[in-house]
Amino acid sequence: MTRLNKDQLKQTLLRSLDEEIEAAISAATQAQQTAAHEDNKPENQYDTLSLEAAYLAHGQSERIxxxxxQRIRLAKWDVPAFDDDDEIACGALIQLCHPQQGERWLWLTLLAGGRRLLWQGNAVTVVSSDAPLAQLVLHKGVGDDIRWQxxxxxxxxxxQ
Structure with missing residues (x-):
């Protein structure tokens, strides 16, 4: 049985968030510079490049x-441990197996879902606990079957 260290997996998730934050900061900076650049001042009422860049910068700032x-909440989160006889809840790391599709690892987290992390040679899909897939597995246990994909x-x- 493969055992994954969820505390180290959490650090991998936090690094992924850090990278996304840095990319968003870079995009926001570029949009702000575009909005404020002298060459982009409107020449008439229909020239909206500067305005569009300002809206984009604002959206990027909200995303940041x-x-x-999310990063602050996840950093403070004490990831619970699970055993094979427990019921699935937020924090669970789950292995799903299908006869034709092989195995998949899912990690139910508070937020930051939709990411795929590579950890100890395994692809782990991060699933927010309010996502439809999480709802399929919550309160189930090892040996239960689900319909997925x-x-x-x-x-x-x-x-785990």
Missing amino acids: LELQQ GMDGWEITQL
Whole structure:
């Protein structure tokens, strides 16, 4: 049985968020510079490049704030441990197996879902606990089957 260290996995997730925050800061800076650049001052009422860049910069700033808040919450999160006889809840690291599709690792987290992390040679999909996929597995346990990706036969084979 493969055992993954969730504290180290959490650090990988935090680094992923840091990279996304840095990319968003860079995009916001570029949009702000475009909005304020002398060459982009409107020449008439229909020239909206500067205005569009300002809206983009504002949107990027909101995204940065959202990502920073997610990072703070995740950094403070004590990731719970699970055993194979527990019920799946937020914090669970789950292995799903399908006879034709192979195995998939899912990690149910508070937020920051939709990411794919590579950890100890395993691709781990981060799933927010309010996502539809999380709702499929919550309160289930090892040995239970779910219907996922339009296919029956996905078995929960590990819980950590």
